[in-house]
Amino acid sequence: MRKSPPPIHLATIPALLPAERFTLANGLKVVAMGGVDAPVIRAELIWDAGRPFETGKLVSDLTDDLLLEGTDRLTAADLEAYFEQYGTQLDQADVMDTSNLGISTTHRWVGEVLPMMGEIVASSSFTEESFNRLIRQRQQRLRENLSDNDTLAFRLITEATYGTDHPYGYNSYPDLYETLQLDQIRAYYRSHYHAGNATLFLAGQLNDDILKIVEQSFGGLPTGERAVAVDLPTIPKRPRLLQVSRPRAEQSMIRTGRAGIDIRHPDHAALVVLDTIYGGYFGSRLMRNIREEKGLTYGIESEVDTYRFDGDFGVSADVANESLGAVRQEIALEGERLRQDLIEPSELEMVRAYLSGTVANSLDGVFGHAYRHRAAIIKDYEPHGYLQQLSQTILEITPEKIRKVAQRYLDPAGEWEVVLGGGGVIGEAGLIEDPTARLGL
Structure with missing residues (x-):
């Protein structure tokens, strides 16, 4: 019988493979990574047309949705049937900073699906009928989503963290859809969804024949000027703790967050x-203390989320109403311990092993490397240097550095907190109206 735990082994994190960069005839930038053994290909157009670039709230989101509602010669149903016959479909990534349209296919069908993808981009119809139908669908779906506590808690913490006028902070409401005009959407499509404002991401088994089809499919797209992001508003000052009381709710949602997280900052890897x-993995302090030892919640986690122009860091937990006070206290206690005490070497080695294994596993194969380049396109950073810094930090970070970073990023004075649910009213909280009250939900 083993009397001591097995030794911890750190996985070797490989260097990021280089991607090929070139342009098509119309100036469309391409970031490509070949070398895949199977005859498959991923093609994705990435426009600088996400929320930081939009000309009005929800304009980017609605333009994305209407892009696939038909072309000058084909309906949305026609398009769906066309791609289905080749065993694939167009997909759109849910990201803040860019608008994305992609497809995965095999060499056998690449000559059929890529030209159709290019046609959709060049001649999307944006009809009044599709626009009105989409608005109605969005309003109905929103009413359904707002009855979900978890969805509402997420919306409230984004508003608290960034402010309701910030591209990363505002949320949709039914009456906001009423302010949208189809002419806005059409104008945004013309000014942002063109080759001059895009990067084409390619990954798979690439050869001259495939690249010729890529040129034929996308090298004739119209071009224009690169979009410039709007001036982001200053994040407003607000009460640190906001609460929505829902007396009939069986649980309470705790969400904390802080802005100012930049993936290019030297602190990011730490x-x-x-x-x-x-709180970032199953053996984390929040999980061990609050879930495993005290049994106060089934799930609790912390998360770093980064965008192109900002990012946030916070905790999420769903707890029984009677445990609300105790969980909030323990979250604060774990943050204080990290700010004051040095982490033990054994705990740090376990985290090194977990992170090195996670990062190495994400780079297992050409597509893993390719998607690192894709993330760098979306968030606009240099991927080789970032991965090198992350790898070095995982292997070399000291307890003293961790404490220093904790003192900066776990300072409760810079943190917003939202509590929603049936727990008792917290004395220091700023009570806010339930956002669903205006909807009659």
């Missing part, structure tokens, strides 16, 4: 390590 220790 923050990834701190997040893992705090």
Whole structure:
């Protein structure tokens, strides 16, 4: 019988493979990574047309949805049937900073699906009928979503963290859809969904024949000027704790968050390590203390989320109403311990092993490397240097550095907190109206 735990082995994190960069005839930038053994290909157009670039709230989101509602010669149903016959479909990533349209297919069908993808981009119809139908669908779906406590808690913490006028902070409401005009959407499509404002991401088994089809499919798309992001508003000052009381709710949702997380900042890699220790994996402090030892919640986690122009870091937990006070207290206690005490070497080695294994596993194969380049396109950072810094930080970070980063990013004075549910009213909280009250839900 083993009397001591097995030794911890750190996985080797490989260097990021280089991607090929070139342009098509119309100036469309391409980031490509070949070398895949199977005859498959992933093609994705990535426009600088997400929320930081939009000309009005929800304009980017609605343009994305209407892009696939038909072309000058084909209906939405026609398009869906066309791609289904080749065993694939177009997909749109749910990201803040860019608008994305992609497809995965095999060499056998690439000559059929890529030209059709290019046609959709060049001649999307944006009809009044599709626009009105989409507005109605969005309003109905929103009413359904707002009755869900978890969805509402997420919306409230984004508003608290960034402010309701910030691209990363505002949320949709039924009456906001009433302000949208189809002319806005059409104008945004013309000014942002063109080759001059896009990058084409390619990954798979690439050869001259495939690249010729890529040129034929996308090299003739119209071009224009690169979009410039709007001036982001200053994040407003607000009460640190906001609460929505829902007396009939059986649980309470706790969400905390802080803005100012930049993936290009020298602290970011160290923050990834701190997040893992705090609440980022199953062996984290929040999980061990609040879930495993005290049994106060089934799930609790912390998370670092980064965008192109900002990012946030916070905790999420769903707890029984009677445990609300105790869980909030323990979350604060774990943050204080990380700010004051040095992490033990054994705990740090476990986290090193977890992170090195996670990162190495994400780079297992060409597509893993390719998607690192894709993330760098979306968030606009240099991927080779970032991965090198992350790898070095995982292997070399000290307890002293972790404590220093915790003192900066776990300072409760810079943190917003939202509590929603049936727990008792917290004395220091700023009570806010239930957002669903205006909807009659």
